[in-house]
Amino acid sequence: MKEKLHQLKLKYQGKKMAPAFNALHTFLYMPNETTHSGAHVRAADDLKRTMNTVIMALVPCLLFGMFNAGYQHYSAINGFPENFSLFDHFLTWENFLVGITTVLPLVIVSYGVGLAIEFLFAVIKGHEVEEGYLVTGMLVPLIIPVDTPLWMLAIAVAFGVVIGKEVFGGTGMNILNPALTIRAFLFFAYPTWMSGDKVWVHEGVQRAGTADAISGETVLGSLAQGSDYAYSLSDMFYGFIPGSVGETSTLLIVLGGLFLIFSKIASWRIMLSAVVGALAMGLIFNGIVDAGWLPEYSKFYTLMSFPYWQHLLVGGLAFGIVFMATDPVTGSQTNKGKWYYGFFIGFLSVMIRVFNPGYPEGVFLAILLMNVFAPTIDHYVVKGNIKKRLKRFKTATIYPKASDEVDSLKTETA
């Protein structure tokens, strides 16, 4: 097997299809490439391992999302179970079956379309297939409503990969997070499929207007309309609430985040500062309400009076902070810059949430906005280093060249 594939690789070498073959080959075997210049030994990590680690952190969210798709569907039909039991009501085959039939196709379409475009560009441009889409392809199904039509997803993925990434030169060169670019495309092109109280529950849109109509509003959606929601704090924390496929379980997201921090793959600085930023904005809003500056009839009242720390439990904030804000390519690249970058993501997310009741979720917009500003933040951080160097330069001890001295002597005597 190893030998045969090696022969095949040599056969394809230099041909147009080589990148496509190599992409598949390197998934099976780590390549036989050895060092040519510089350090003769290299550390064990490569981009595939890095991306794979992020995917491992996402798998629990995906599995939970599958069960939750079924749970929300059946609960919308039969009502939420009293005396909720994890194994009787949540981790059941019926729930999983709904997940398999709704979530899995999203994953397949996301990966299928995205990777096909990646392969196509690699073959046309003659570079290796880069691994960036492995994570993007997994993120996309987790941040959209469960019933998003597959053709819509396919178009959005094609748009996101081509415009969001490939036109800039592929993985490592893009300015905006590709997964969020896809999400934003869906949001602006098909807004009715991305918000409202029907889309979060499987079959909610299909059944609308019939006698069997079902619905499920997200916590944020309810708050934006000033109405109450029926979920307890523990529901929100464990994730038994409606929402995009993978974003609901704060517990699993936190575990995934801790795993990424422990494995040193994602930046703890961004995560921590984003949490601080979100809490800060939440506290400011709570303070405004407590001070009585906001009349109760204001349409922002319910969202502003929502306890500040609970913002982290609902919507996509936790998911965005852990998995999207920490994208190293589109985020701030300096350690100092990461503090500012993360803080503003958290801060702006909660702000957009409160002031944008038409669509009460601001995380993806906040992250995309900060993606745009990340290079600016880095610019100023790096400038600090440059200034320090310039300051040092003032005390520089520079001796003239030996030949210059002779020249100056000559001119003096002449």
Added chain:
Amino acid sequence: MSKDIRIKKGLDINLVGAAEQTISKAVTSNVYALNLDDFHGITPKMLIKQGEEIKAGEPLFYNKNNEEMHFVSPVSGELVEIVRGARRRILTLKVLADKEQNYVINKVPDLDTADADTIKTYLLQCGGWPFIKQRPYDVIADPEMTPKAIFVSALATAPLAADPDFALRDKEQEIQAAVMALSKLTPGKIHVSVGSSRSPFNDIKGVELHKVSGPHPAGLVGTQINKIDPVNKGEVVWTLSAQDMVMVGELLLTGKFNAERVVALAGSVVKEPKYYRTKIGAEISTFLYASGVKEDRFRLINGDVLTGVKTHTEGYLGFYNNTVTAIPEGDDYELFGWNKPVFNKISSTRALTFSWLQPKKKYDLDTNTNGEHRAFVVTGRYEEVFPLDIYPLQLLKACMVKDLDEMEQLGLYEVAPEDFSLTEFICISKQPHQQIIREGLDLLQKELG
């Protein structure tokens, strides 16, 4: 009085096959060779023709840009071959050694009274100058310039590198002579960094002694410069390796260019890794096979595994090297190597890699890149092993896009390619950092002179 410098950021790469601290005398080599690539940026002009006889210490060629700068033969004998490459560029000069060695005996300057020009001229004429390197640009020092300080690193933290405390013991006299001479060449200080109390540099007079500790790259002179007295735009510092101080010192004391050097032969492929006494340019096989090798196919490196130059069993000891390393080649496939847990390789992450569990364990690394070349993706990782007050990723990118202003502003003056050997080692995108920096330095030198 010594000043302590503690380096926190970095990574010690512990490899199996460290040289045992015993010195054997290597078999005398038949042919000695100078590899011209060792002298980066020097265009050689030959002084003797092929087939002519030469004495040890007699000039073989000079620097086209500075006729006074001579490069001398390590041994006496016949110049048997001038190996040329594309455009007749000289690659290697081979000297067939005489049985009885004849040395040129130069007239030694009086170190107490000699002035800077006398020392300079002596070192330039007698072949001692190429041991002095300069920053910026990491090239052989320009004798026209006056450095603000001279730096010597007398500790080695690179993996399997020769230990100067052991290899240079009892050389205090030579070192003191070199220090006396070099102190005439700079109005500033001579900074020497040592790692232990065993160092032969501890009792040398006329130097600023620094006690340096911490993980690699604490032993790289670039790290020490950055912590002690960083290079500013327009400034020049000179650097010498500890073992080259001894060579310069002997040249000043005896008038003889003695190319003898103690070299560590190390690496997991070597059966009996230990130290050998040999000469610059000697055939590596003269001591490699004395220690024996465990396999037929391996990577032979002139230098340490991070900064050395690839060579082969018919190769010759490099001009600046005091370590020769042999490690396994890694040109094999590994099934699911990218996602399975890794226990036998070093990693700076914990992404199913477990080297963090045993920081003291010694590893047997091969030359496999452990992944393919990619664009820069991950951020914040280089900073953890890069103790210099410089933004490594930003500087590398500035070099790649050839932005001269930014290269200057971000501190390219201060670094040498070797300072980026550790970031290259941990690079997830497998980018050639040292090559990028080398090309950046060359460009900067070409544009700004």
